[in-house]
Amino acid sequence: MKARWILILVPWAGAALAEPPGGSVVGSKHDLSASGPGPARAVSETQVCLFCHVPHGGARGGGNRPEPKGLHQLREATGAASRTPTGSSRVCLSCHDGTIAVGRTAARGEVAMRGTERGGRIAGGADLGTDLRGSHPISTSQPSGPRFRAPGRTDEVKLDHAGQVQCTSCHDPHREKVDPAVGKFLVRSNRESALCVSCHEPTAYRGASSSHFTSTAAYGPAQGNDTGLTSVAETACMSCHRSHGTEPHGSLLRRSQTAPGDDGACLRCHDGRVARTDLASQLRKPWAHAAPTAQASAHRANEGPSSALARLPETTPSAPRHVTCVDCHDPHLAYPQEAAPPRAGGALAGTWGIDRTGARMAPAQFEYQVCFKCHADSANQPQARGPTPPETLRRAVIEVNLRRVFDPTAASSHPVMGPGRASSVPSLVPPLSTSSVIRCSDCHASDDGPGAGGGGPRGPHGSVHRYLLERPYLTADLTAESRTAYALCYKCHDRDAVLSSRSTFPQHSAHVVRSATPCSTCHAAHGISAAAGNPVNNAHLIDFDVSIVRPNSLGVRRYVSAGTGGSCSVSCHGRDHRDTPY
Numbered sequence: 001m002k003a004r005w006i007l008i009l010v011p012w013a014g015a016a017l018a019e020p021p022g023g024s025v026v027g028s029k030h031d032l033s034a035s036g037p038g039p040a041r042a043v044s045e046t047q048v049c050l051f052c053h054v055p056h057g058g059a060r061g062g063g064n065r066p067e068p069k070g071l072h073q074l075r076e077a078t079g080a081a082s083r084t085p086t087g088s089s090r091v092c093l094s095c096h097d098g099t100i101a102v103g104r105t106a107a108r109g110e111v112a113m114r115g116t117e118r119g120g121r122i123a124g125g126a127d128l129g130t131d132l133r134g135s136h137p138i139s140t141s142q143p144s145g146p147r148f149r150a151p152g153r154t155d156e157v158k159l160d161h162a163g164q165v166q167c168t169s170c171h172d173p174h175r176e177k178v179d180p181a182v183g184k185f186l187v188r189s190n191r192e193s194a195l196c197v198s199c200h201e202p203t204a205y206r207g208a209s210s211s212h213f214t215s216t217a218a219y220g221p222a223q224g225n226d227t228g229l230t231s232v233a234e235t236a237c238m239s240c241h242r243s244h245g246t247e248p249h250g251s252l253l254r255r256s257q258t259a260p261g262d263d264g265a266c267l268r269c270h271d272g273r274v275a276r277t278d279l280a281s282q283l284r285k286p287w288a289h290a291a292p293t294a295q296a297s298a299h300r301a302n303e304g305p306s307s308a309l310a311r312l313p314e315t316t317p318s319a320p321r322h323v324t325c326v327d328c329h330d331p332h333l334a335y336p337q338e339a340a341p342p343r344a345g346g347a348l349a350g351t352w353g354i355d356r357t358g359a360r361m362a363p364a365q366f367e368y369q370v371c372f373k374c375h376a377d378s379a380n381q382p383q384a385r386g387p388t389p390p391e392t393l394r395r396a397v398i399e400v401n402l403r404r405v406f407d408p409t410a411a412s413s414h415p416v417m418g419p420g421r422a423s424s425v426p427s428l429v430p431p432l433s434t435s436s437v438i439r440c441s442d443c444h445a446s447d448d449g450p451g452a453g454g455g456g457p458r459g460p461h462g463s464v465h466r467y468l469l470e471r472p473y474l475t476a477d478l479t480a481e482s483r484t485a486y487a488l489c490y491k492c493h494d495r496d497a498v499l500s501s502r503s504t505f506p507q508h509s510a511h512v513v514r515s516a517t518p519c520s521t522c523h524a525a526h527g528i529s530a531a532a533g534n535p536v537n538n539a540h541l542i543d544f545d546v547s548i549v550r551p552n553s554l555g556v557r558r559y560v561s562a563g564t565g566g567s568c569s570v571s572c573h574g575r576d577h578r579d580t581p582y
Helices: 089-096 232-239 369-377 487-492 508-514
Strands: 556-562 566-569
Touching: none
Parallel strands: none
Antiparallel strands: 556 566
16 A cells, blocks of 8 residues: 655744844835735735736746836946846836836736825835936946955845846845844845945945044934934945935935035035034135035046046136035045145045146145145136235236145245255244145134134135135235234244344344235245246245335336345335345
């Protein structure tokens, strides 16, 4: 007698115990059955899977949803033309592009739905539309290069069988809450951007101690964080970026409603709500590194001297100027500790610049190289068109290329590229000496920053003082001398020494105090390039303000250096000088 075996199929009571982290599609937002938890659900249909799957005759790729309709504009990672989504992304977009009602299935036809909008389509942020240029690239091969990496074999993040990135690379439609705080059907938690760095090489983005990857500053719903996480370090990449719903040609950046344009992504946090310092208020000061709204999105990631479409420095006077946070800061590499002067590090780490020869330097080694991106060879500097306000300084030769002004071959300059030529400057305030090198931001900085003795941010973000100066530097003729009037000069030059016989020019007091002649009347604060002057006539930063200093009765306006002394041939305040020595 043969034994008979009967196979009895019964529901497995322990099935719930075997569910992966995050549970199953049952009870999730993708449960569109009548018992589903969301507002969008069927009126009477009890089946859960049929909204995406059908046992037989399903579309190639594993789903039964109708094909998405309309032309999809996809964000391209490789520069290819826009095309129709492929693979599993077709199934996702058949609901999430807003073109087909979620109740339309291959298994049951039209299913009566409730809680949906626009003829049964899903509502809110889940409706991505057909213009996906503001979303992470899909249906495309992963780019190559030092900033990308292939997910490991055991990584939850997967490319599809064709090696392409799809919606399902990051989202598992069956598991809503792998990380309950985050949700969003992610294949794994994105705390500290663990999901992002599966494909994006972390060492190329955060460096050893990047501020944005180490900051413990509170960043939760009260500060506008919609990720479910509560600190900057925990939110990491998603502090600044979104996977969906950004500007088509941007960098997937989150934007601020109150600060439009490129800076809006930064000022969402750097307005005093999250970051320690309030940069938003700095940029509202009369003198600031802030772009007009019309030019606020002019920055391009591929800017540089050799870029065909985004030349920087600009080569034509008509090219629009712009300045954004990322012109000076690399948000992936910046770190809080200030680099030792005059090096470029800290907040400037990773930023490219222009070196003394005019070539691209990546990353910039010195602060002045970052400044030279806009304040050297750019052909559209407004100062090149000449002064317009009455109080603007007027020089015989207008030189706006600071790369030439600070070059060691210049007639004379403040020691920005290297130590100055003078062997004796008795007025210098220790620890400054004739071998010192200074930064641009020693003079151009926030008026309430550390350099001015305040608690505001470092750097030239904004100032109440003209020319974005850290301290007052008055230039109008007949200015009464005081410690405040020339506070910027007296930061480095001892006032008592300057106005005494110890000075290398003993007549300072006679000019600045008794005749109320401002420092800028005779001295050009930056310097004089080799193209605008020479070491004999323009030593010691001598370059007259021609609106105050006129030619003498012989038609001569000249200064001649004799090493330790010199002579002037000018007319100033009605007094005629003919080779007057000192």
